[in-house]
Amino acid sequence: MLKNIVTFFDVVIFLALTFVGDYNLTGVPAFYIVWFMMVLYRILTGLFFKSNELFFQSFLILLLAPVITFSIFKPEYYTNFLFFIILYFNAFPILERIISKSGYNWAWILIILFSPIATLSIFNGDGRLIFIFGPNILYRIFGVMFLLGLILFLSKLAEDRSVLLLVISYFSYVISMLSTGSRGGMLVLIVTTLFMVVSLRHNKLIINSVRFMFLSIFIFCFYYWDDIAELFWRLVYFDQSNNSEAGRIMFYNNALKFFDDNNPMNILFGLGDNNHVFSFYPHNIILETMVNSGVYLLCLLVFSLFIFIVFMNNSGRYKHTIVVIPILMGSMLSGGALDNYVVFTFLFYNVYILLKNNERTKNKEQRIKNK
Known part of the structure; x- marks a missing residue:
């Protein structure tokens, strides 16, 4: 029980430090606060600092020293990202522990638990789901969570390795990605799907289940395309006059x-x-x-x-x-x-x-x- 509680918080804290981004509390980047909490958490759970962390972070300081030194003369909030690069490495041991210890597949469980919110957002016609994070960060979070869960599944470290869990997790992942309305998210979805199919190509039951799901989705899209296009209009609207495309070209x-x-x-x-x-x-x-x-x-x-x-x-x-x-x-x-x-x-x-x-x-x- 304790092992699974630690595994849950490992996933949550790793995701928090990975995606805290530009949030700030009274002008202080939230990254530093989350990083400090992560350090305390590592000490409490016996994940102590090792020499390789110090050596690599020293390497990073030397590598980034010219840019950091030049930035000192014109300090901006943006400059913090250079220090984020150095400090983020302390999250690596938590990732190591997640993918090397058996336990519940919390990454997939969290995606499944989130899918009702994503579904509700789609049918409310929101277009782009915002849930703490914006849609362009949400699709990254979903992508990392799905791949993290897939790695645990493939390495046989997840306590539940049923085909049903895989199918439900993947379906929840697709729904969650669609809810972001992000075309970048669709590209990530395609790449992660290909990786999943290639990784599981020798398991006929799983591959046939995925094929059946894709065939069902294709048939549904074929007959109800107008309704689908209305729900996911942003994903099928490509034009240079579109602010998204025009802005990037600019x-x-x-x-x-x-x-x-x-x-x-x-x-x-x-x-x-x-x-x-x-x-x-x-x-x-x-x-x-x-x-x-x-x-x-x-x-x-x-x-x-x-x-x-x-x-x-x-x-x-x-x-x-x-x-x-x-x-x-x-x-x-x-x-x-x-x-x-x-x-x-x-x-x-x-x-x-x-x-x-x-x-x-x-x-x-x-x-x-x-x-």
Whole structure:
């Protein structure tokens, strides 16, 4: 019983620190408050700090030092995301514990419990569900929760591994994603569905159940398309005159204005949040990093993303990287830096692991030569 209570709070606290974003309490970023609560929780549950956390966070401080130093001269609320990147790593051990210990699949249970709210929102014609978080953050939360539950299911650590639970969880996940009215969420839904199908391809009962569900949905959509289009109008309305598409095109066009700045230090380390390029965050982590934090951090981000893609299967962190996919995809389509600090921490950690493993290989080869 106690084990399952701890597992429940592990999931809740991990999600809280992952998605607290730009919330603030009397001007203080809520991230720091949640982080402090997480530290106390780790101590109370015996999840003590280890040397690898200190080493990696020291690596991050050195990596981000130029941008942090340059930002000190023009401090903004936005600058906090640099410290979020460093501190967020302390949530990793909680994620480790979630995906390595058996217990109830709380990630899926929470999605199932939330589905009535999502269903009610859809049939009320709300278009885009707002529940504590906005729709563009909600679809990331649902995506992470579903994949986290799927990893537990696949690793046979979930106490209930019935096909019925999988089908109910997936159906609840689909309903929850549809309720956000987010096209980015639909892309995440497609990718996570493909991952699920590929992962379970050898289980005929599950695959046939999923096929039956998809066939039923297709037939229902075919006969009731007008009603469905009215309920989910935002998901089927694509036009450049649409504020969503037009706004993003404008951000891409405006991004080039960044290079009009005559100060090379601004080009290298960014203009900060209050800049002449964007009046609002551009819903794209690449563009925002370039303008707000400069070419230096952009190069680190792109390089880390390349390492992530090429060496994901060889990093020894397959399960961890899968969990962050919805956030990584979402960062290219929506949200600002204060929503996407998680991406930087995960990507930089892959680089750190690669460098660390490379150093170990060199030391091993050197010892062999010395013999």
